[in-house]
Amino acid sequence: MKPSFEALKQELARKNIHLSHQRLKVLDYLTRYPCHPTAEQIFADLHKDLSTLSKTTVYNTLRTLAEAGLVRVITTDNNESRYEIATDNHGHFKCDCCGAIYDFWIDTEALHSPDLAHFEIGSRSVYFKGVCPRCL
Amino acid sequence: MKPSFEALKQELARKNIHLSHQRLKVLDYLTRYPCHPTAEQIFADLHKDLSTLSKTTVYNTLRTLAEAGLVRVITTDNNESRYEIATDNHGHFKCDCCGAIYDFWIDTEALHSPDLAHFEIGSRSVYFKGVCPRCL
DNA sequence: AATGAAATTTGCAATCATTGTTATTTAGTA
DNA sequence: TACTAAATAACAATGATTGCAAATTTCATT
Numbered sequence: 001m002k003p004s005f006e007a008l009k010q011e012l013a014r015k016n017i018h019l020s021h022q023r024l025k026v027l028d029y030l031t032r033y034p035c036h037p038t039a040e041q042i043f044a045d046l047h048k049d050l051s052t053l054s055k056t057t058v059y060n061t062l063r064t065l066a067e068a069g070l071v072r073v074i075t076t077d078n079n080e081s082r083y084e085i086a087t088d089n090h091g092h093f094k095c096d097c098c099g100a101i102y103d104f105w106i107d108t109e110a111l112h113s114p115d116l117a118h119f120e121i122g123s124r125s126v127y128f129k130g131v132c133p134r135c136l
Numbered sequence: 137m138k139p140s141f142e143a144l145k146q147e148l149a150r151k152n153i154h155l156s157h158q159r160l161k162v163l164d165y166l167t168r169y170p171c172h173p174t175a176e177q178i179f180a181d182l183h184k185d186l187s188t189l190s191k192t193t194v195y196n197t198l199r200t201l202a203e204a205g206l207v208r209v210i211t212t213d214n215n216e217s218r219y220e221i222a223t224d225n226h227g228h229f230k231c232d233c234c235g236a237i238y239d240f241w242i243d244t245e246a247l248h249s250p251d252l253a254h255f256e257i258g259s260r261s262v263y264f265k266g267v268c269p270r271c272l
Numbered sequence: 273a274a275t276g277a278a279a280t281t282t283g284c285a286a287t288c289a290t291t292g293t294t295a296t297t298t299a300g301t302a
Numbered sequence: 303t304a305c306t307a308a309a310t311a312a313c314a315a316t317g318a319t320t321g322c323a324a325a326t327t328t329c330a331t332t
Contacts, residue, residue: 018328020280040318054282059319079215079289079318091247093255104251111227111262115240119229122266126247130258154299156309176289190311195290197309215289215318273332280327287320297310302303 002087005031008070015068025050026061027070036074036082036092036101076101076127091126097135104128138223141167144206151204158189162197163206172210172218172228172237212237212263227262233271240264 003011008027012019025046029037037045043058062083065071072086076094082101089109093102108124139147144163148155161182165173173181179194198219201207208222212230218237225245229238244260 018279020327022281038318052282054284056283056320057281060281073213075211075213075215077209077211079211079217081215081318091249093252093257096258102251102255104249106247106249111242111264113227113240113242115238116229116264118269118272119238119264120267120272121229121264122232123264125263127261127263128247128252128255128257128259131256133254136254136256154308156298158310174289188311190313192291192312193310217289275330275332277330278328280325282325283323285320285322287318289318290316292315293313295311297308299308300306302305 002031002034002085008085011070012068017064017068022050022053022057023061023064025053026058027065030071030083030085034084034103036084038080038082042083074101074125074127077129091128093128093130093132095132095135096129097131100132100134102132138167138170138221144221147206148204153200153204158186158193159197159200161186161189162194163201166207166219166221170220170239172220174216174218178219210237210261213265227264229264229266229268231268231271232265233267236268236270238268 005028008031009019009024012023017023026042029042029046039055039058039062043053043055046058047053062071066073070086072084074082074084074092076082089105089107090103091106091108093104094100095102106126108126111124111126141164144167145155145160148159153159162178165178165182175191175194175198179189179191182194183189198207202209206222208220210218210220210228212218225241225243226239227242227244229240230236231238242262244262247260247262
């Protein structure tokens with residue numbers, strides 16, 4: 001259940017985060033291209049149309065949006081940070097062959113362990129690796 | 137079920153990986169201190185007793201051991217790679233407050249999703265964040 | 273519309289973990 | 303002992319991310 005761009009804008013307004021041109025562009029990009037891009041990719045693509053955009057702003061914006069809970073950072077292997085619109089109950093699959101990242105449905109809220117009885121759990125993430133159908 | 141240092145040595149020998157002094161030191165460190173250290177931490181601690189050790193060797197060794205399947209790399213947020221002796225069926229919990237990483241039991245092999253019907257799954261990892269009992 | 277304070281953006285320098293490269297050392301073998 | 307390959311060391315290079323200071327923009331108030 002991906003939130004629409006309009007819903008995200010309202011969410012930002014509700015949290016008193018200014019809807020600047022740059023922030024809306026980043027948010028729009030993430031809703032339009034849900035391919036889990038890196039900051040570099042986001043910057044490179046947006047820079048084509050918005051030549052004044054700086055990479056620092058992309059990083060700042062992503063951090064702001066992540067702190068607001070609208071964006072989630074996926075830390076894959078190889079220390080690459082990738083970004084997506086935050087949605088619940090899905091995991092990520094990374095193909096060892098082509099590097100693509102796929103979303104898949106999984107009830108992450110249902111994950112529990114007796115060892116964590118006295119822990120306060122804030123977030124649960126699931127990350128699989130392997131080979132995708134396209135590469136098989 | 138942590139493999140003993142001796143079992144790990146045998147495993148290396150079986151795979152024709154030379155049991156050099158440096159490699160055994162790294163392996164020994166990981167079995168002795170299962171705190172998911174960074175490469176930097178491993179280097180700093182081993183360097184005290186083995187002043188000729190280089191950081192490059194620590195990285196090379198960790199990669200060799202990881203490729204051999206004896207060591208697993210945990211990529212947490214903040215782009216920090218941490219290392220542990222590879223064991224099955226556990227997830228990782230990182231405390232947002234103190235930064236410590238805890239192992240917890242979970243049957244990762246039991247995780248499935250209908251969306252991945254035609255995917256070849258190589259590894260499954262589970263990563264929780266929150267606050268640990270010590271910080272609560 | 274003008275003013276001024278606060279937030280945002282920009283550009284570039286700095287950081288830091290990791291990798292590349294090459295020379296040196298070590299180990300195993302003839 | 304000499305030879306060949308593997309392993310290690312030292313240091314440079316990379317690349318993603320952050321810090322910082324200046325410039326720009328926004329918004330509230332007049």
